[in-house]
């Protein structure tokens with residue numbers, strides 16, 4: 001399968017002097033919408049900064065951009081599988097929002113399962129030891145499996161998970177991710193489908209968390225460790 005590189009998000013998305021806004025009481029404010037206070041006509045909304053619960057973040061992908069990316073991702077998966085039944089296996093917990101949006105755009109017969117795999121703990125933003133808990137998983141033997149994850153960072157999580165899952169002898173095993181971080185990969189393994197390539201920044205929203213917060217943001221925001 002030819003990997004889909006996905007749309008590339010420009011690393012220079014934060015102009016100097018971008019205005020700052022406080023939306024602390026409005027997590028689902030629909031950031032990036034042109035009708036919000038502070039939006040300058042003709043300027044992409046992703047250039048604005050928001051403060052969420054006292055944390056200064058920058059909008060990397062708006063809700064609409066994410067939805068368009070997920071739509072493109074689903075089209076690629078549909079083209080690859082046609083009517084072949086698929087077991088969609090979502091990596092908990094970051095991929096649950098993507099899972100919900102993605103499966104509603106997939107057209108083949110499918111089952112949904114989840115698997116627990118994590119290399120980040122609590123407030124730590126650097127990788128810790130990888131733990132995989134396959135107990136929640138459906139039987140994948142002789143099934144075509146599509147692993148779904150939120151982000152391909154170093155790639156260690158997905159690579160290790162794919163290796164482990166092959167022990168259950170699925171008919172085929174492919175993976176789809178929303179995001180791939182540029183220049184971070186430490187493994188040869190590559191996801192088969194990817195919606196966006198982003199710069200090397202820590203991101204939250206659309207299922208991704210910092211200390212289990214911000215998963216409910218409908219957009220993707222970049223946070224700096226100094227802000228946390």
Ligand code: XMP
Pocket residue numbers: 091094119120127149150151152153154155156157158201202203204208209210
């Ligand atoms: P690796 O490095 O193994 O990481 O590819 C995969 C898992 O790490 C988490 N991760 C992040 N979570 N913002 C997050 O909220 C990030 O920028 C980020 N980078 C990695 C995530 O759980 C992913 O599945």
